[in-house]
Amino acid sequence: MKANPYQQLFDDQMNRFLEVGKTTYKERVSKxxxxxxxxxxxxxxxxxxxxxxxxxKPFLETDLTEIYPILAEIKHIERHLRDWMRPKKVGNPLPMIGSRSYIEYESKGVCLIxxxxxxxxxxxxxxLVSAIAAGNCCILKPSESTPATSQxxxxxxxxxxxPSEITLVQGEVETAKALLELPFHHIFFTGSPAVGKHIMEAASRHLSSVTLELGGKSPAFVDETASxxxxxxxxxxGKCLNAGQICVAPDYVLxxxxxxxxxxxxxxxxxKSFFPQGASSSASYARIINAAH
Structure with missing residues (x-):
């Protein structure tokens, strides 16, 4: 049987995740x-x-939709993480009288994004920001359709x-398949429902927990009372942002x-107000990612 090319990366993080899970608020916020x-x-x-x-993708759109949301997320975590990490006291059931009960939050371990x-x-x-805040190790696999950005x-x-804590690997479908053969503690996937089914199937073989953020249809309803x-x-x-390549873009109107x-x-x-010369000649309008899409 052919060896998994990412086995060593995974093993290095498995050997480290308990240590990373014990990191303090200050250490996580520093990262x-x-x-x-x-x-x-x-x-x-x-x-x-x-x-x-x-x-x-226009520069302003990159700032607005790619970079600023991450900066806002980090600022939010900086304000709240110390409290999130504290054990939370909870009430005791009567048979446990004389003892103390609390909820203590633990890291997942080694995650795949x-x-x-x-x-x-x-x-x-x-x-990744959430994974770091929670004290996890991570392997990241971005899309092969955006090679310049992935680089x-x-x-x-x-x-x-x-890399024994956080690393990024590049590749196409075979790379994703090889990664999904590994027993991650948690898998986070954003994409289509069709691919999400394969992710869940692969995760089930190792009882890996999953977060599936899947696309759908987003209709709008308009009647005569609207402005x-x-x-x-x-x-x-909503439809022109990112050339409509958003899971929450309005797909159709009723x-x-x-x-x-x-x-x-x-x-x-x-x-006409957005694109006086037409969207196809505008530098303020993103393009469809490739011919297949």
Missing amino acids: LRKLKNALEYEYRQPLREALFSDFG LSPWNFPVNLTFDP VMSEIVSALFD METTAKRLAW VTAKAKDALVQALENQL
Whole structure:
């Protein structure tokens, strides 16, 4: 049987996860601040350029949807992590009278994060932030559809973290399959329901817990009581952001007969306002990631 190419990486983290799980609030926050500084300053421009190279994502959109949410998440954790890590006292049942009861939070252990291409930075590093806060080791596997961005993220991870604690591997479907053969304590996947079923099936063989953040359809309902200008602006913004490549983008509109013509006209006006020369010639509009998609 062929040896798993990621077995040694996994074993190194398995040998380390108990130690990492005992890290203090200060140690965990220190790691998060290093990541925050890297994203906000040193690697912000390389990430902008990589995302533009991969699928034309405008710089402002990268800041808004990829980088700022992670910075906000880290700031939120800095404020609350000390309290989250404290054991929580709970009441005792009568048969246990004379003793004390409390809930003590423990790390999961060694985690696998499989991230998609539509928001490669956000959906790789945001779950990583939570994993670090909870004292876990992690192997990250970003999408092969955004190679330039994956390369920059790999440079960030290797510069900030010991691979026996956090590492990033690149590759295509075979890489993901090889990783899923390993008995991770937890698997975090963002992507389609079809792939999510395979993730859950693989995780079940090792009784790995899973977090599946899966895409779906997001309809909007509009009737004649709505403000057509406001509604059209929100629908157009939600559909045009990232060229609509978002699981919560409005996929279709259910509109009453009385509201239809007004809504169509308002949408036309809004799109012309966003892109006076047309979206196809605009540098403020991302592109579909590849021909297959």
